[in-house]
Each structure stands twice: as C-alpha cells, then as structure tokens.
Amino acid sequence: MSNVNSLDYLINQQYRRPNNLSARILLHQRYGTGAGNWYDFVLKQLCLKPEERLFAMGEGNGMQWRSGFAPGAQRNELFLSDLSLGMISEAALELNECSGVLCLCCDAQSAPFEAGQFDAVTAHHMLYHVPDPDKAIAEAVRLLKPTGRFLAATNGVGHMDGLSKLLIAFAPEDESCYRYSDSFTLEDGLVRLRRHFKVVERVDYLDDLWVTDASDLANYVFSMSATDGTISEIRRNELAAFFQSMIDKEGGIFIAKSTGILIGREPIS
Numbered sequence: 001m002s003n004v005n006s007l008d009y010l011i012n013q014q015y016r017r018p019n020n021l022s023a024r025i026l027l028h029q030r031y032g033t034g035a036g037n038w039y040d041f042v043l044k045q046l047c048l049k050p051e052e053r054l055f056a057m058g059e060g061n062g063m064q065w066r067s068g069f070a071p072g073a074q075r076n077e078l079f080l081s082d083l084s085l086g087m088i089s090e091a092a093l094e095l096n097e098c099s100g101v102l103c104l105c106c107d108a109q110s111a112p113f114e115a116g117q118f119d120a121v122t123a124h125h126m127l128y129h130v131p132d133p134d135k136a137i138a139e140a141v142r143l144l145k146p147t148g149r150f151l152a153a154t155n156g157v158g159h160m161d162g163l164s165k166l167l168i169a170f171a172p173e174d175e176s177c178y179r180y181s182d183s184f185t186l187e188d189g190l191v192r193l194r195r196h197f198k199v200v201e202r203v204d205y206l207d208d209l210w211v212t213d214a215s216d217l218a219n220y221v222f223s224m225s226a227t228d229g230t231i232s233e234i235r236r237n238e239l240a241a242f243f244q245s246m247i248d249k250e251g252g253i254f255i256a257k258s259t260g261i262l263i264g265r266e267p268i269s
C-alpha cells in the first residue's frame with residue numbers, strides 16, 4: 001500500500017499539520033489560469049439553501065469556509081470533520097466566530113451521527129485517501145436524507161501529468177515516485193457513485209497552471225505524499241534551480257490539470 005492510503009502516514013505525517021495542504025492550495029490559487037475561484041465553484045455546485053444541514057468528510061483546515069461566506073448568516077448547520085486532529089483543530093480555530101459550525105475529528109467511514117440527518121454530505125479531495133472509498137460513500141448515503149445530495153471533488157486521470165514528467169526528468173532513478181493516486185478519480189468515481197445514487201453528474205472545473213515561481217513549485221512537490229521520502233529533502237534547492245532554468249527560458253511552466261466535482265442525488269439505501 002502506498003503512503004496515500006496509509007492511516008498512520010496521513011495522521012502522523014502528511015496531515016499532522018496543515019502546512020502540506022497549504023503549499024498545494026497556494027500553488028493552485030496563485031497560478032491557476034481558470035476564470036473563477038475554486039471555492040466559489042464548489043459553493044455554486046453545493047447550492048446550500050437556508051436551514052440545510054451539511055456534513056463534510058475530510059474537510060481539512062476549513063479553507064472552503066474561511067472567507068466570503070458567513071454560515072451563521074446563512075442559517076445553516078455545518079458539521080466539518082477530518083481524520084486529523086491537527087487539520088480540524090485549525091479549522092475550528094479559524095471558524096470559531098461563525099455560528100452554526102461544529103468541527104469534529106472522525107474517520108469518514110464511520111461518522112458519529114444517526115442515519116438520515118443531512119441535506120448534503122461532501123468529501124472533497126479526500127476519497128483517494130480512504131482505503132475503501134465505497135465504504136465512505138456508503139456512510140454518506142447512510143447520513144443523507146432521501147432528498148439529500150453527495151458531492152465529491154477529485155482529480156481526473158492525467159491530472160498534472162506534466163509535473164510528473166518534469167520530476168522523472170529531474171530524478172529518473174525514482175521514476176515510479178511521482179504518480180497521482182488513481183484510487184478515486186473523476187472517471188472511476190463516477191462509476192462508484194452510480195452504485196450508491198440513482199442520479200450522478202460530473203462537473204469539470206476548467207483550470208490549468210502557469211507557474212512563474214520555482215520555489216513555490218518545489219514546495220508543492222515536497223508537500224506531496226507521493227514524493228515524500230523519495231526525492232531527498234537536500235535536493236530541494238536543486239529542484240528549484242531545475243524549475244527556474246525552465247522559467248528563465250519559457251517565462252513559466254505550464255501544467256495541465258483535470259479537476260472537478262461528482263454529484264450524487266437520490267441515494268440508494
């Protein structure tokens with residue numbers, strides 16, 4: 001089993017603190033070529049109505065809810081959860097002034113709630129970490145009201161392959177090191193969701209990266225679970241110099257993305 005599904009690695013290393021996730025979010029926010037903001041896109045798909053109750057699996061450090069949204073004013077109840085205490089503690093700290101938000105530490109595969117209580121359950125960019133994604137999706141179905149919906153953001157096949165190719169050129173001896181997880185993609189996730197929902201939809205977020213700062217890209221690489229421990233930390237400056245030589249020549253580094261949200265409606269229980 002690779003790092004990406006190891007509970008021990010996820011809790012005690014990768015997501016022990018929010019710094020790895022923050023390095024990745026920074027790259028997408030700073031160098032995304034898409035027209036709109038990711039969090040606005042997610043909220044638009046979620047379309048949360050007043051009084052609706054939401055349960056978020058693997059919420060991370062709560063970036064989605066930190067700005068431009070006042071849950072109290074929206075009269076919603078948001079239950080934000082994560083496996084990592086370090087991640088969800090930061091969410092709780094940052095959102096402590098928002099009424100209607102409750103943060104809890106739990107595994108997506110077994111949430112401490114009775115069945116049929118939520119209008120929406122989200123699992124954004126986290127199902128590829130769950131050893132058995134179907135178990136977490138089944139848990140979402142259990143938590144949802146019959147009229148409820150499930151939203152899972154994830155990456156498509158080939159997401160950021162351009163970066164993988166650069167890393168293979170940089171460290172050919174570690175060729176297998178840099179691969180995005182294929183355990184829950186937009187493509188296979190669609191098939192999985194069809195086992196649990198009568199109506200399933202895929203909405204793509206159109207965005208790529210044009211990176212103009214070598215150290216931001218190197219920091220991104222060192223934040224990944226796939227490269228963790230494979231490319232040695234002492235090569236960080238060398239990797240940044242490698243990226244910089246490309247930026248000097250081309251003005252930036254283009255990396256194609258494939259990201260979006262899968263939406264399941266009419267849960268099959």
Ligand SMILES: C[S@@+](CC[C@H](N)C(=O)[O-])C[C@H]1O[C@@H](n2cnc3c(N)ncnc32)[C@H](O)[C@@H]1O
Pocket residue numbers: 010015021057058059060061063081082083084087106107108109123124125126129130
């Ligand atoms: C890539 S981050 C995504 C965070 C946030 N949803 C976002 O989109 O920015 C993945 C998160 O899933 C959490 N996670 C991984 N496995 C989990 C599980 N089995 N149950 C709950 N959370 C989990 C990690 O701790 C981490 O915070």
